[in-house]
Amino acid sequence: MEYGSGGGSGSGGDHDASDPQRRKKRYHRHTAHQIQKLESTFKDCPHPDEKQRLQLSRELGLAPRQIKFWFQNRRTQMKAQHERADNCALRAENDKIRCENIAIREALKNVICPSCGGPPVTEDSYFDEHKLRMENAQLREELDRVSSIAAKYIGRPITQLPPVQPLHMSSLDLSIATLNSQGFNGPSLDLDLLPCSSSTDQPNLPFQHLVISDMDKSLMADIAANAMEELLRLLQTNEPLWVKSSHDGRDVLDLESYHRMFPRANAHLKNPNVRIEASRDSGVVIMNALALVDMFMDCNKWVELFPTMVSMAKTMEVLSSGMMGSRAGSLQLMYEELQVLSPLVATREFCILRYCRQVEQGSWAIVNVSYDFAQFVSQCPSRRLPSGCLIQDMPNGYCKVTWVEHVEIEDKTAVHRLYRELIHSGLAFGAERWMAIIQRMCERFACLMVSGTSTRDLGGVIPSPDGKRSMMKLAQRMVNNFCTSISTSSSHRWTTLSGFNEVGVRVSAHKSSDPGQPSGVVFSAATTFWLPVSPQNVFNFFKDERTRPQWDVLSNGNAVQEVAHIANGSHPGNCISVLRAFNTSQNNMLILQESCIDSSGSLVVYCPVDLHAINIAMSGEDPSYIPLLPSGFTISSDGQSQQGDGASSSSSNVLGNSSSGSLITVAFQILVSSLPSAKLNMESVETVNNLIGTTVQQIKSALNCPAS
Numbered sequence: 235m236e237y238g239s240g241g242g243s244g245s246g247g248d249h250d251a252s253d254p255q256r257r258k259k260r261y262h263r264h265t266a267h268q269i270q271k272l273e274s275t276f277k278d279c280p281h282p283d284e285k286q287r288l289q290l291s292r293e294l295g296l297a298p299r300q301i302k303f304w305f306q307n308r309r310t311q312m313k314a315q316h317e318r319a320d321n322c323a324l325r326a327e328n329d330k331i332r333c334e335n336i337a338i339r340e341a342l343k344n345v346i347c348p349s350c351g352g353p354p355v356t357e358d359s360y361f362d363e364h365k366l367r368m369e370n371a372q373l374r375e376e377l378d379r380v381s382s383i384a385a386k387y388i389g390r391p392i393t394q395l396p397p398v399q400p401l402h403m404s405s406l407d408l409s410i411a412t413l414n415s416q417g418f419n420g421p422s423l424d425l426d427l428l429p430c431s432s433s434t435d436q437p438n439l440p441f442q443h444l445v446i447s448d449m450d451k452s453l454m455a456d457i458a459a460n461a462m463e464e465l466l467r468l469l470q471t472n473e474p475l476w477v478k479s480s481h482d483g484r485d486v487l488d489l490e491s492y493h494r495m496f497p498r499a500n501a502h503l504k505n506p507n508v509r510i511e512a513s514r515d516s517g518v519v520i521m522n523a524l525a526l527v528d529m530f531m532d533c534n535k536w537v538e539l540f541p542t543m544v545s546m547a548k549t550m551e552v553l554s555s556g557m558m559g560s561r562a563g564s565l566q567l568m569y570e571e572l573q574v575l576s577p578l579v580a581t582r583e584f585c586i587l588r589y590c591r592q593v594e595q596g597s598w599a600i601v602n603v604s605y606d607f608a609q610f611v612s613q614c615p616s617r618r619l620p621s622g623c624l625i626q627d628m629p630n631g632y633c634k635v636t637w638v639e640h641v642e643i644e645d646k647t648a649v650h651r652l653y654r655e656l657i658h659s660g661l662a663f664g665a666e667r668w669m670a671i672i673q674r675m676c677e678r679f680a681c682l683m684v685s686g687t688s689t690r691d692l693g694g695v696i697p698s699p700d701g702k703r704s705m706m707k708l709a710q711r712m713v714n715n716f717c718t719s720i721s722t723s724s725s726h727r728w729t730t731l732s733g734f735n736e737v738g739v740r741v742s743a744h745k746s747s748d749p750g751q752p753s754g755v756v757f758s759a760a761t762t763f764w765l766p767v768s769p770q771n772v773f774n775f776f777k778d779e780r781t782r783p784q785w786d787v788l789s790n791g792n793a794v795q796e797v798a799h800i801a802n803g804s805h806p807g808n809c810i811s812v813l814r815a816f817n818t819s820q821n822n823m824l825i826l827q828e829s830c831i832d833s834s835g836s837l838v839v840y841c842p843v844d845l846h847a848i849n850i851a852m853s854g855e856d857p858s859y860i861p862l863l864p865s866g867f868t869i870s871s872d873g874q875s876q877q878g879d880g881a882s883s884s885s886s887n888v889l890g891n892s893s894s895g896s897l898i899t900v901a902f903q904i905l906v907s908s909l910p911s912a913k914l915n916m917e918s919v920e921t922v923n924n925l926i927g928t929t930v931q932q933i934k935s936a937l938n939c940p941a942s
Contacts, residue, residue, distance in 0.1 A: 235249030246743050249412040260500040260710075264304075268294045272301075276308055313916050335449060337850070348689055350722045361887045446567070451553055454605060458565055458589035462494055462619035464591070468514070468638045469624045471495075476514060484666070504711055509643045513664035514907035521676045525636070527598045530591055530623075533568060539675050541714045542837065542868075543667065545571040545581050545723040553587075562592040564749055567605065571723050574662050575738040575868040576762045577838075578650040580724045580915035582616045582643075582663065598629035613645055617642040636671065637665040652897055656873030678830075679802040682706060708857035709810045709828040715751070715837045716864040719758040738763070739926045741919050743906070752905045759922040760901035763930055765939050769869045769896045773836040775937060777807055777829050784936040787929050792816055794825065798852075807831040812848060813840075826862075839866035865902040872897050873922040900929055 264272070271294060273643045279286065289300045294301075298495040390914075468475070474491045480486070489510065519526065529535040533547040548572040555563040566588045586602045593599050601622040619640040626634045643662070649657050656662045682703055719742075746756055763770060775781055783791045798812035813825040826848070827840040841864040851857040872895040901923060906918055934941055 240325060246311045248502070264296075264572045266295065272304055272308075276305065279692045280305070280309055282314075282630075304906060320528060320731060331449075331501050332453065335453070338468065346481075424880075429742065430876065446551055446553075447674060454553060454567065454587055455565065457603060457605065458587045458601065461587070462589055462591055462599060462601045464620040465622050465638060465918060466624070467495065467598060468620065469599070470634050485514040485692075487514075491673055494940070507644055509658070510641075510647060511660040511664065512638075514636070514659050515669045516667040517669045517673055518628065519633055519635050519673055519676045519681045520631070521598060522619045522631050523598055523625045523633045524561075526625050526633060526676075527590060527600065531561050531564055531588065532602050533570075538710075538714075539719050540668070540671055541710075542575055542835075543671055545573040545717075545721045550585075556590070560592070561590045561598070562814065564590045571721075572663055573717075573721050573723065574653065574657075574870075575717060575720050576897070577720060577722060577760045577904045578762050579653050579657070579662070579722065580647070581721065582641075584618050586618055593624070599623070600625070616644075639663065639665045639666050639668065652762060652872070654873075656871065657899070659873050661871070661873055667834040670832040674803055674805075674808065674830060674832040678706070679806070681802045698854055701852045702800055703849045704854050705810060705859050706802060708860060708862075709826065710852050711839050712826060712862045712864045713828055713830075713837065713839050713858075715862055716837075716866050716901065716903075719864075720760050720868070720899060738922050741922055752863055755906045756863065757904045757906050757918065757922050758901065759904075759926050759931065760899060761899060761926050764872060764895055764897055765934065765937060766895045767937055767939065769836060769871055772869045772898060772937070773829075773831055773838070775933075776838040776869075779813060781936065784814075785929060785933045787925060787932065789815055795826070798848075803826075804832065805831055806861040807836070822846070835868060835870035837866065838870050839864050863903045863905060866900075866901040871895075898933070900926060900933075902926060902929075 247475045247613075269721065271290070275282065282290070282301075282305060284298075287298050287305075290296070290301050290772050291298045389907065400633060423615055474488055477483045477488055477883050479486045488512075489512075492512075513642050526603075527538050529875060533549045537547050539709050549566050553567060553569040554563055554565040556562055568586050568588050569584070571583050573579070573581045584602075585607055586606055588602050588606050590598060590600050595892060599622065601620055602618055603620050604618040606617075618640060621638055621639045621640045623635050628634055628635075628656065639660075653662065661667065739759050741757045744756055744758075748754065775787070779794050779796055783789055784795050793816045794813045796811050797814050800810040800812060802808050808830050809828070809831070811827045813827060815823075815825070822845040823842055825840050826843045827838065829838045830836065843860065843862070847857075851860065874894045902922065902924075904922060933939075
């Protein structure tokens, strides 16, 4: 070790440090004897006084200034060593506590109450009682406040009012029996439908009242940060981590390379029944990066952006809102359900951490990773490994999006045979589907900015830019309502009246008084069937107004004419139409229809709307209160690609001519009764079954497909 004789810096100030004579004068290497003596003195007295320094100077032949600086440097060195040792000890203790916490969480998953056999009580009874007392006090204060306000308007104290009798809602009498594959059997069944329940109500989530400790938040932050590092490597690394499939050209994750790169991922593969789905895709999107990041981090905008993919989403806790007013560093705990638009496919539930990081100027990464709550794990067989996207700004308001989906699935129930290939191939929930939807939806948003629109005569009303925006908003609400009616999510409060009978129809009902829906009892009937016709040809068949009389049972064979047309994408099939039926007694009734198509599938949704309501929307007024009861079709590939060019793109295999057939879901919504107390019976269910069955048979007949 060398110690400078003039301050210990060794920089030489303004002098030339390369001069060997000057270096020889300014530096002195202590001998082993000198260092040994200094060290022994330091052990006894780390802070020697001037007299002790002079004594050492004479004994060792060093200047008092050198002695002084040696002790200063040694004390600094010792302090740094102690700090490092303390830090290591704290880190070890922190890791120990974290491991104990995880072990306790794992143990709690299998704990049962010895008296009742149920899950244990998670909180001490004293704290439960204390919390209830606090809530009661708050409610009492709220009641007193409301009572004083109400007393000002009714002229006497609120306590003088007669007591409010509990509201007895008559149950919705359903004289139907349980449906199974053999049809009706068993006794009649009364089914209560909640009044005014709909998809817009507050859903029943697994965790309505979460209490997250500081330790939980620290653990969540660590998990999110590690997941972000893994995602960035998955996004930016090619071979050998990702290899091109020789079958369809898609990026395939090499699991052996993945586990070598991320050894901790092996811990999740304990269950041999767990299936891995991993995919990666990229594309250019018509939206700037900041706007897209904002939509991803807002759960309401997230659902709006992916209505056919995200059944529902809710932010359970905002752990960090970002830094300096931006989304950078934002961390949220979210619950979401992903869907395939068919009554045959169950939704996938995830409790995830969503974390946003600005990688560099104009580049953002968003990661989703499952967070394991003990109660939630038992309900959901799906687990999301680090997944998400990299969003990079491009010129002219565009951005490039690279998407990775990586999930573990434990198929506790068998996947329906019609969807087995599509789901097991990873196409149903994979990155390709996310990318296709986001590209189409961003095109739709971009079309709002385009003033031109092709419009035919519609009572003399030509939509202004505000009118166009209002029509697109109305059509978007129609599509969202349609997707909700098909969804298998239990959070939307549709009550299933029948399972799948011999017709293969699922019938559900709910009672609604929403402004955007007809008030009363609404039936939703849906079924999925297969046709040996390409998805593109099936979409063209439904989209063509000339072939509509061949399948539209409710039109009674009457022809229709498109009287208004609003494009909402580059593909001619992406549009909003207003149709008028000929030779009908209801000349003031029109059909609002939106059709959309991308590489993941297509949709044709329609709804009867009266002329007055259409004129209101066309004039630019708020369309939120126009009642809608949509029906329609979803079309996708069956996932069974024919042998062809192995270098073909993944999108052509999803919807192109290489597919051997189509999966079609048809769904109708019908207002059964607008009376406050509706009486439904078996005939109502049979009517909807017959409507669906007749429609399916007419579609097969029109496309020259076997009736069975």
